[in-house]
Amino acid sequence: MKPFTKSATPPALSSLPSSGLEVRLASRPVGLPTLDHFEIVEAPVPVPAPGQVLVRNLFMSLDPGMLMLIAGRSPLPMPPYAVGEVMYGDAIGEVVASADPSLAEGELVVHRLGWREYAVAEAGAFRRVDKTAYPSPSLHLGFGLVAYVGLMDVAGLRPGDTVFVSSAAGATGSMAGQIARLKGAGRVIGSAGSADKVAYLTGKLGFDAAFDYHDGPVLDRLREAAPDGIDVYFDNVGGEQLRAAVEVMNVHGRIAVCGALNRQSTGRPDEGPGDLLNVLGKRLTIRGFTLWDHLNRAVEFGEQFRNWLREGSIVYDETVIDGLASAPQALLDLVHGRYTGKTVVRLMS
Ligand SMILES: NC(=O)c1ccc[n+]([C@@H]2O[C@H](COP(=O)([O-])OP(=O)(O)OC[C@H]3O[C@@H](n4cnc5c(N)ncnc54)[C@H](OP(=O)(O)O)[C@@H]3O)[C@@H](O)[C@H]2O)c1
CATH class of the missing domain: 3.90.180.10 (Medium-chain alcohol dehydrogenases, catalytic domain)
Incomplete structure (x- = not known):
């Protein structure tokens, strides 16, 4: 740069x-x-x-x-x-x-x-x-702070968690996947809209698995990528990906709702998270957030982010x-x- x-x-x-x-x-x-x-x-x-x-x-x-x-x-x-x-x-x-x-x-x-x-x-x-x-x-x-507070404060990321990130090749998603790894996630899975972006996720950004959400039912792709379920879903999208995540979440899973790209890219209202019995039975947390409520983390995040950049442990494109x-x-x-x-x-x- x-x-x-x-x-x-x-x-x-x-x-x-x-x-x-x-x-x-x-x-x-x-x-x-x-x-x-x-x-x-x-x-x-x-x-x-x-x-x-x-x-x-x-x-x-x-x-x-x-x-x-x-x-x-x-x-x-x-x-x-x-x-x-x-x-x-x-x-x-x-x-x-x-x-x-x-x-x-x-x-x-x-x-x-x-x-x-x-x-x-x-x-x-x-x-x-x-x-x-x-x-x-x-x-x-950059949107690194959004990703950081979504993972740490909203989803309560724990070491060893399996984390799924949608729109993972974008501004927020690319930060969320990498920060999840740096903060101890056990497995990081991403979705994106093309084969090139999928290759970018597993190649340059170090995701463990990734899929193109256009390649058949998202639920099938997500189950393949996360055979042991997911603990944290960083949701940039809503729609089919949110409903698939709710199905695949583990007990006590946490979903941080950051964005609504499904709605933003079509202009149509979102159909929501699907069968709420999953939320009840698995005691899931689905929590929306905006950065404005978490600006107190900006200084701490800025220091960490600059260190990661200096060490070469995070890619910022x-x-x-x-x-x-x-x-x-x-x-x-x-x-x-x-x-x-x-x-x-x-x-x-
Ligand atoms: N909560 C907050 O405080 C906060 C702060 C900043 C941003 N946001 C929100 O976070 C989301 C991500 O923002 P961003 O700036 O990081 O955007 P981004 O991911 O860099 O870019 C938008 C991407 O949307 C994807 N997309 C379009 N329609 C899609 C769909 N139906 N399903 C999946 N992906 C779709 C496209 O990629 P593909 O090729 O992968 O389709 C595109 O690259 C947005 O909803 C934004 O408004 C929230």
Whole structure:
């Protein structure tokens, strides 16, 4: 991965362009959006008022959850995108003008004002991060913390557990499978949507077994991969994979519901976990979670993650899409399985 070599001196405000791109939700779709539901607009670069800072965004995260904010009827604990307004999402950028003493020009900050090249807001909307922490600032947008808290705090991973991870070649899944192994899982199984991704899981990421969920009934594939049952299911998907996992779970098994890709990629409601007698009889726990309830683990996780990267014991892959104008198509491609690892958009270099 290319090291981050940005100059320590940000451009003076007078040297900044007068306008930058932003992406607005043009209209609310029924079901999945198409490119017509997005509007790419050239907007003036704002001058920060007292207490505000202006940030030049370098990278933004793409997350399938954004499709639910576009749909507008999301049960997620965050506001849906408003029609006609700029969308939002995780981003990292460089402070280029500051009218608040808490943040200086040149600092690197993470924040929620993605989908725009230039972001202005009160200083409190931005969190300073260490410029030297990672070889690229985009790694600050990774979903390793989601995987970590899902396994450790929500599913209560124990040494020797057999762990199943769906969408295992994606941003969260690739972290969940590897972190499960690093934290003592006995056997790690992954599912993904192509033969190449299956080979990537067992080859590069070190999963013990993997299968393509398109290859016949998931229940059969999962039983083959987990002949002794599964103790922890890290669920990114819902749908058929969740129902198969409930069948194959061992007594006192724990399911951490992280995502809903089955719903996000089709726009249709999920049919749920299947026969609840399995949940009763095997005394299963099915627990949904969002990262926002677990941010207290960020510092501890960051230290572990940087150690694993330094030691070479974890693989972190990214798909980098260039240019904000490419982001709407990339979001649609993301949920249709086009990418591997964490998908980010590079807004400026
Ligand atoms: N709880 C939280 O706080 C939290 C935080 C971040 C993300 N999430 C959620 O976690 C999930 C994973 O997010 P991510 O960013 O890591 O996405 P991702 O796995 O990197 O990418 C999306 C993937 O979805 C897969 N996919 C599409 N339809 C599918 C289906 N029906 N069954 C299985 N896989 C399907 C595709 O891969 P294939 O080729 O394998 O089909 C695609 O690569 C999302 O639901 C996201 O919203 C939750």
